[in-house]
Amino acid sequence: MIAEQYYEDFEVGQRFTAGSLTIDKDHAVAFANAYDPQYFHIDEQAAASGIWGTLVVSGWHTAATTMRLKLDTPLGKAAGGLVGLGIDSMKWPRPVYPGDALSIVITIIEKRQSKSRPSHGIVKYKVETLNQDGALVMEMVTAVWVPYKNA
Amino acid sequence: MIAEQYYEDFEVGQRFTAGSLTIDKDHAVAFANAYDPQYFHIDEQAAASGIWGTLVVSGWHTAATTMRLKLDTPLGKAAGGLVGLGIDSMKWPRPVYPGDALSIVITIIEKRQSKSRPSHGIVKYKVETLNQDGALVMEMVTAVWVPYKNA
Numbered sequence: 521m522i523a524e525q526y527y528e529d530f531e532v533g534q535r536f537t538a539g540s541l542t543i544d545k546d547h548a549v550a551f552a553n554a555y556d557p558q559y560f561h562i563d564e565q566a567a568a569s570g571i572w573g574t575l576v577v578s579g580w581h582t583a584a585t586t587m588r589l590k591l592d593t594p595l596g597k598a599a600g601g602l603v604g605l606g607i608d609s610m611k612w613p614r615p616v617y618p619g620d621a622l623s624i625v626i627t628i629i630e631k632r633q634s635k636s637r638p639s640h641g642i643v644k645y646k647v648e649t650l651n652q653d654g655a656l657v658m659e660m661v662t663a664v665w666v667p668y669k670n671a
Numbered sequence: 672m673i674a675e676q677y678y679e680d681f682e683v684g685q686r687f688t689a690g691s692l693t694i695d696k697d698h699a700v701a702f703a704n705a706y707d708p709q710y711f712h713i714d715e716q717a718a719a720s721g722i723w724g725t726l727v728v729s730g731w732h733t734a735a736t737t738m739r740l741k742l743d744t745p746l747g748k749a750a751g752g753l754v755g756l757g758i759d760s761m762k763w764p765r766p767v768y769p770g771d772a773l774s775i776v777i778t779i780i781e782k783r784q785s786k787s788r789p790s791h792g793i794v795k796y797k798v799e800t801l802n803q804d805g806a807l808v809m810e811m812v813t814a815v816w817v818p819y820k821n822a
Contacts, residue, residue: 555735558752579755580735584706587731601709604730611757
């Protein structure tokens with residue numbers, strides 16, 4: 521159990537890891553049926569002759585799974601909750617296949633006091649989502665508000 | 672039924688709309704339990720004394736629902752599928768509450784031929800996700816590869 525974290529607890533260059541979580545085929549297809557019902561996500565036969573030659577996991581399922589993994593890191597214990605300020609960039613350099621086991625590496629890349637709300641700081645970080653071979657399947661740069669312990 | 676769409680079918684300034692889809696409380700809590708189990712997404716009582724004073728929908732559930740709505744627009748009929756090239760920016764300016772009905776407005780903001788793959792073009796677009804009052808709950812800028820019909 522990681523203790524609640526404050527702005528002072530984070531430093532540029534810190535790295536946190538979490539995982540792995542496996543996305544099995546049934547879950548991949550169910551998620552895609554609900555949110556991203558394209559043939560290469562839901563129809564194994566059609567996917568076989570599609571651009572990847574097999575079923576692939578929706579990028580939004582990978583993103584949601586990455587969120588789940590973030591909560592297992594110290595960043596997920598930020599006081600007040602992991603409330604996103606928005607995404608600076610996000611990309612999916614290679615597909616995730618059903619059965620892949622995902623893990624993440626978070627790197628803190630910037631921190632500064634909020635001008636509009638000086639009791640809080642803004643912690644910017646990169647999240648790399650990796651498959652079981654350590655290959656990058658998603659990369660995101662984002663930031664979170666975190667309160668100071670001693671404001 | 673929208674016909675399959677090619678690069679030539681898209682023009683800068685075009686706008687497409689789709690919706691609405693309601694995110695009910697049971698689905699909001701189930702999604703958050705799987706992917707974003709923070710108290711303000713899953714625990715109605717705890718959420719009441721949290722930062723929003725009530726349950727709110729995970730931003731990743733809003734993003735996934737936005738994906739589903741995109742497939743109901745001409746962009747969702749791009750030949751070869753709506754394969755994302757990554758996100759340039761994404762933000763959640765206000766919360767989504769369980770029971771909110773979401774719709775989207777897509778605006779094509781740029782198009783150009785791919786240098787690496789001249790049989791395809793890159794169509795950049797903005798997606799605004801709105802609640803039932805027309806208030807902006809998510810905004811994303813992203814792009815998609817689309818093949819030329821007559822390359």
